[in-house]
Every structure is written in structure tokens, then in C-alpha cells.
Amino acid sequence: MMFETSLDDWDYGRALAELWRRSKYERGFISDPFGGPQRAEQGLHRMRALLAGLGDPHLRVPTVHIAGSKGKGSTGAFIATVASQAGHRVGFYTSPHLHRFPERIAINGLPLTDDAFASEARLVGLVADRLDASSSDEAQVTTFEFITAMACAAFARDACDLAVIEVGLGGRYDSTNVVAPIVSVITRIDLEHTGVLGFTYGEIAAQKAGILRAGVPCVSSPQVSEADEVITETAIEIGSPLQMGGRDWNWTGSWRSFTATGPWGDWRDLALGLPGPHQVENACTALAALHFVNASGLTIPEPAARSGLSGTLWPGRFEQTMVDDRVLILDAAHTPAAAAALVSTWRELGISSPATVILGMSADKDPKAFLEALRPLIGHLIATRADSPRAAETEAIFAIASEMGIPSDMQPSVAGAVGTALKSGDAPILVTGSLFVVGEGREAIGLADPDPLWRALNDVNRARPQRCDRP
The missing domain is CATH 3.90.190.20 (Mur ligase, C-terminal domain)
Known part of the structure; x- marks a missing residue:
């Protein structure tokens, strides 16, 4: 049953209720790869229509688009923090959230306020309801599409200089794969979501590489040989200049002190705020992406990179x-x-x-x-x-x-x-x-408080026979 959407009845709780009602798992919390490529393509078409109804906000902010199996969030956090340290206004869209939905849409490290979150949900809801009115139940706007549109609209409305957009799942058929990136990023690939993305590194890499664009540079973390081969071949076929970790850029040292060497030069004595050897890889992937951000005209000086890397915080990661x-x-x-x-x-x-x-x-x-x-x-x-x-x-x-x-x-x-x-x-x-x-x-x-409104929605809907997904 469709809500009657008006301009004056939206608050944070109403926004959460709207996200919940669109979260049926069988439709998917991304652009529905579960139904096969045809339904996934329909999801991308629906996503473009939703954004078109909002004035195509995703095309108004230069974007870094990040796919990968692990390290997406940390890499995105490094990029967003460094760019913010460089004096730019940066939107960061990530998923899922730790405690509250607004965490997914942050500007210069601060999640949207509840009022701003509700305002964006209201405007997206008006367009989504119009699309839903002419669609079957299976083809209506999903939760992930809805909140992705909210993020794009919020970043454009706030006149962000840069948007860092994290893929929800996969890449090729993900709802985020409608952006026009200035650089595409693929972090380390692992065997995950195999029922959807494929059972081999090569099959999963092909889905991740679906975010590449002709003429748009791509940065990849070091990959196992099978994934490396697929990403490299896809980049050549599409015409996306590729910088591969371990080949075109590298590092030595530990997260406490390391040297990063790549097209940006030879930066020594870097340190991270996030512990772990894997975070050095994520940080260097971020530096490789930021090199192209800098080349696009958004200046990223070395001091900002140093302070941004050491100052990046990402709760729930060691x-x-x-x-x-x-x-x-x-x-x-x-x-x-x-x-x-x-x-x-x-x-x-x-x-x-x-x-x-x-x-x-x-x-x-x-x-x-x-x-x-x-x-x-x-x-x-x-x-x-x-x-x-x-x-x-x-x-x-x-x-x-x-x-x-x-x-x-x-x-x-x-x-x-x-x-x-x-x-x-x-x-x-x-x-x-x-x-x-x-x-x-x-x-x-x-360390944090739960969201009582979202918990109440979970409790109310848990007894219902339909299978719902926490998006």
C-alpha cells in the first residue's frame, strides 16, 4: 500500500518508516541482482529515473566511486578525510551503518541531522511515489535506491566539492553505478556474496570492474592473479587508464611509519590513525585515487594527505x-x-x-x-x-x-x-x-546509543509473515 506523501508530515521517524516499508529482501536491498541481469538492468533504469526526477544531483558533484570486497569503507574514509583536510567540502556515502541510518550520509565527517535526513527523504519520496504509481510491486523503488538518491541529493544541495560513493554490493548492477566518476576504485577482492556475484575471483572481479568507465582512470588495490587479470583486461577493453597496486604504486613499512611510492612521488614517514597492515594497503589505494582527484583540479597537497591519513577514524575497525x-x-x-x-x-x-x-x-x-x-x-x-x-x-x-x-x-x-x-x-x-x-x-x-525508532520498527514488523531485510 502506497503512502500519501505530503510536504508537511515528514520527520525522522516517518523517514525511517519509509525506508523500512521498501526493504523487502526478495526485491533486494541493491538494484536487485537476485532476479538476474534483466531485473538488475531494470533496477538501474529505475535508479536513473529516480535521480532524473530530482534533477540529476549525482551528475553535479565530482565523484570517487569505490567497489571491492573488503576495505571499501576504510579506503573511502581515508579519501574523504584527506580531501576534507585539503579544504574541500566532501560528502561520503557508505553502507551499512553502525547505529543510525544518517551515518550513511556524511558531509565533512558529520552525519546528516535528523531534520536534514527527513527533508531529503521527503523529497525523494515524492519522486519515488510517482514512479511507483506506474510500476508493479516488484519494480518499485527499493530502500537502497531510495537512500542512495538521498545521498546524491544531499551532496548536491550542500554544494559539495567531492562525493565519495561506496558501492553497496558488487558493482556492475549496484544502484550506485549511475554516477559519473572522476576516478573508479576497486579495493581488495575476496570470495564473498558468491550466490550473487559468482564463485570465483574472476567472476567477482568482473562484477566489481563493472564500475569502470571509458576515459576515466581506475585505481585497484593489489589483487590475486585471477582478479588482477580480469580487472586489467576490462580496463583495456573499456579504455580506463589503470593504476594497479603492487605494479604502478607500492609501499614499505607498517601503519606506524611507512613510505608510499607512486605517481604522486615518494612520500616517507607516513602514519595512520587506523591500526593494521591491511590499512596501509587501503591508505595507499586512497592516495592513488587522490592523485587523480588532484589531477582533476581539486588540489590535494602532501601535508593534507599526511594529516588526513593520521587523523582518519573509522569506528568498528579494530x-x-x-x-x-x-x-x-x-x-x-x-x-x-x-x-x-x-x-x-x-x-x-x-x-x-x-x-x-x-x-x-x-x-x-x-x-x-x-x-x-x-x-x-x-x-x-x-x-x-x-x-x-x-x-x-x-x-x-x-x-x-x-x-x-x-x-x-x-x-x-x-x-x-x-x-x-x-x-x-x-x-x-x-x-x-x-x-x-x-x-x-x-x-x-x-560507546553509542541504539536508535529507538528503528528498533521499534524492527519489533513491530518482526511478527509479520513477509520476509523483510534490514537494509
Whole structure:
């Protein structure tokens, strides 16, 4: 049933209700690759129509478009922070959020206010309702399309100098793949979302490389050979000048002090605010992209790059805190490669192990492969789940861990798992496996407050028979 949209009845709660009602999983929370290429193309056509009704805001702000399996958010955060340090007004669109929807749309590091969020939702809602009126239920504007349009409109309305737009899933058929980038970025590719994107590195790379544009430079993090080959061939075929990490630019050192060498020169003694060897790769990917941003006319001086890299903060990415004299780490790793990077960072920082690990994952992930990569850190596992219909069942994670011989318990909620962990021993605690789990972990220890309006929508709709997705 369609809402009657007016200009005077929108507030933050109304905006959330609109996002919720459009979030049916069977339509997809991106431009519906689940229905195959034809439906995905229809989704992109719908996205263009939605933006056209708003005056094509996505074409009014120079854009960095970022795809990849891991490191998209950190790389985007580095780019946005450095460009902001250089004196530019920067919009950053990322997904999902840790605690509240407005986090997805930030300008110079600040999420939209609730009023601004509601205002953008109202204007997008007017256009979306007009499109929906002439469409079947399966072809109506989805949540991800809706909020992507909100981000594009907000950045144009605020006269941003640069937009950093993160792909939701894949690339070729993602709702964001309607922008006109000044540089395309592909971070490290891993085997993820295989049911949608493909079962090999090459198949997944082909989807990510779908964001490349003729005549628009592309930057890629170092890739396994199969993915490297696909990205390189696609760039040549399309005519997108490619800068590949490990080949055209490189680095030496650690996140505490490293040298980055590439077309920007030889920058020494760089340091990061985000710990971990994998973050050096993400930072250098960001520098490679910023080189092209600078070439486009948005000046990025070296001092801004240095201060931006060292000042970048990205909650939930190897975030360390102390709770009741216990070391507690929150990390949103959700692939085996990300788990391996987490282990490497843990060891580099000299944190004691084994740890009490609180693990919850999305249903489309591979808990066994993740646990195998994380196993060097695990002393005891507490299986749990986020408050999301997309979450894997706690019992499934517990069963896999038990089969692997990992001492395990279960808790039905992340807050319950954190409470149990804090009462047992003195080992460090790790909360990981999903951004949603990390978000609830942060809320459980008082680092952030949950969104009561979104939680109420979850509670009200949980009893309904339709299958809904937390977008």
C-alpha cells in the first residue's frame, strides 16, 4: 500500500518508516541482482529515473566511486578525510551503518541531522511515489535506491566539492553505478556474496570492474592473479587508464611509519590513525585515487594527505577500548581474508591471546572458513546474532564451532554475549563477524546509543509473515 506523501508530515521517524516499508529482501536491498541481469538492468533504469526526477544531483558533484570486497569503507574514509583536510567540502556515502541510518550520509565527517535526513527523504519520496504509481510491486523503488538518491541529493544541495560513493554490493548492477566518476576504485577482492556475484575471483572481479568507465582512470588495490587479470583486461577493453597496486604504486613499512611510492612521488614517514597492515594497503589505494582527484583540479597537497591519513577514524575497525579492566576489541571483519588481517593486527599490537570471541555473522557468510582464519586467537567462542533478519542463526554458528573442536557457548543477543564474556576470566574480548554485531557490541558497552525508532520498527514488523531485510 502506497503512502500519501505530503510536504508537511515528514520527520525522522516517518523517514525511517519509509525506508523500512521498501526493504523487502526478495526485491533486494541493491538494484536487485537476485532476479538476474534483466531485473538488475531494470533496477538501474529505475535508479536513473529516480535521480532524473530530482534533477540529476549525482551528475553535479565530482565523484570517487569505490567497489571491492573488503576495505571499501576504510579506503573511502581515508579519501574523504584527506580531501576534507585539503579544504574541500566532501560528502561520503557508505553502507551499512553502525547505529543510525544518517551515518550513511556524511558531509565533512558529520552525519546528516535528523531534520536534514527527513527533508531529503521527503523529497525523494515524492519522486519515488510517482514512479511507483506506474510500476508493479516488484519494480518499485527499493530502500537502497531510495537512500542512495538521498545521498546524491544531499551532496548536491550542500554544494559539495567531492562525493565519495561506496558501492553497496558488487558493482556492475549496484544502484550506485549511475554516477559519473572522476576516478573508479576497486579495493581488495575476496570470495564473498558468491550466490550473487559468482564463485570465483574472476567472476567477482568482473562484477566489481563493472564500475569502470571509458576515459576515466581506475585505481585497484593489489589483487590475486585471477582478479588482477580480469580487472586489467576490462580496463583495456573499456579504455580506463589503470593504476594497479603492487605494479604502478607500492609501499614499505607498517601503519606506524611507512613510505608510499607512486605517481604522486615518494612520500616517507607516513602514519595512520587506523591500526593494521591491511590499512596501509587501503591508505595507499586512497592516495592513488587522490592523485587523480588532484589531477582533476581539486588540489590535494602532501601535508593534507599526511594529516588526513593520521587523523582518519573509522569506528568498528579494530577499535580498542577497556571495559571493567578488560581489553575489548570491536572489528567488523566478515570474510576469511579480513579475519586473517585481524589476526595479523592483533599480533602486531602485542595483545595477549587466546581471547574470548563473540561471533555473529550474516546468513550468506561462511562461518567455518571465517573461524579457520580466526582460530589462532580463539580461546573460547560465544556464538550470537545481531537483531537483523539477515543474521545467521546462533545455533548454526555454535554447531560449526563445536564440530571444529572450538570451546563454545551461545547467547541469543550481542548484549547478552558481552555480559557473559565480561563475567568470565580476564582474557581479551573480541566482538566480530558483522558490522551489525559490532554496532550492537558498541551499544552494549555504552560507546553509542541504539536508535529507538528503528528498533521499534524492527519489533513491530518482526511478527509479520513477509520476509523483510534490514537494509
